[in-house]
Amino acid sequence: MVNSLTKEQKTDRAQQIAAAALTLFEQQSFSQLTMAAIAKQAGVSKGTLFNYYESKESLFMTLLLDGYHQYFDDLTRRIEQCTTFTLADFLQLLLTETANLITTHGLLVRLNALRGPILEQGANMAQTISHRQALYASNERLAQTIQTRVPTLTVAEISQLLLVQSAMISGMMNLAGLDEFNRQPLYDQDFEHFKVNLGPDTVTTFRYYLQGKYPTVVLTKE
Structure with a gap:
């Protein structure tokens, strides 16, 4: 759960997601990207990803x-x-x-x-x-x-x-x-x-x- 993480852990997780999204964006157009692919690249569940970003x-x-x-x-x-x-x-x-x-x-x-x-x-x-x-x-x-x-x-x-x-x-x-x-x-x-x-x-x-x-x-x- 996101709420059980410390502020530092949340920041690290957000940076992990950001790095994953940018890596995929280097290779694909925005329309081709999916939240599922970003979650997989970041090593988090899709539910965790949606806890940080709703879309x-x-x-x-x-x-x-x-x-x-x-x-x-x-x-x-x-x-x-x-x-x-x-x-x-x-x-x-x-x-x-x-x-x-x-x-x-x-x-x-x-x-x-x-x-x-x-x-x-x-x-x-x-x-x-x-x-x-x-x-x-x-x-x-x-x-x-x-x-x-x-x-x-x-x-x-x-x-x-x-x-x-x-x-x-x-x-x-x-x-x-x-x-x-x-x-x-x-x-x-x-x-x-x-x-x-x-x-x-x-x-x-x-x-x-x-x-x-x-x-x-x-x-x-x-």
């Missing part, structure tokens, strides 16, 4: 929110270690991190693309709100850390730039998936003009946006 959507929504929470906290620590940090540094960091999210945190951005159309439809609202509050707090800490170093920006403006970055990645991911169906390439079809080079094209699009918003700042191409 597949709740589980992956939590993974999404917690993943970005950890990412924002890591980014905050890295910025705090910078001896100098200007507006140009911040905008350049946004571009670098756009590529980093796509290449290093692929599972996270895949989940983010599912959030609106799929995850929100079946996720537990109370659980989502709780984890979203933690994510919001980490986002605020990140924005405030940046704002103290770049006082020409407001916390709201910084948060908005992070939202635009997220939206651009998700949008480009959807475009990049036009030549696939359930993560299976459509080999027999030729959709040449629909093809998107996800990382470079997203960074280029975001650079255009930032240069339009901050025309006096020179952004380099990496």
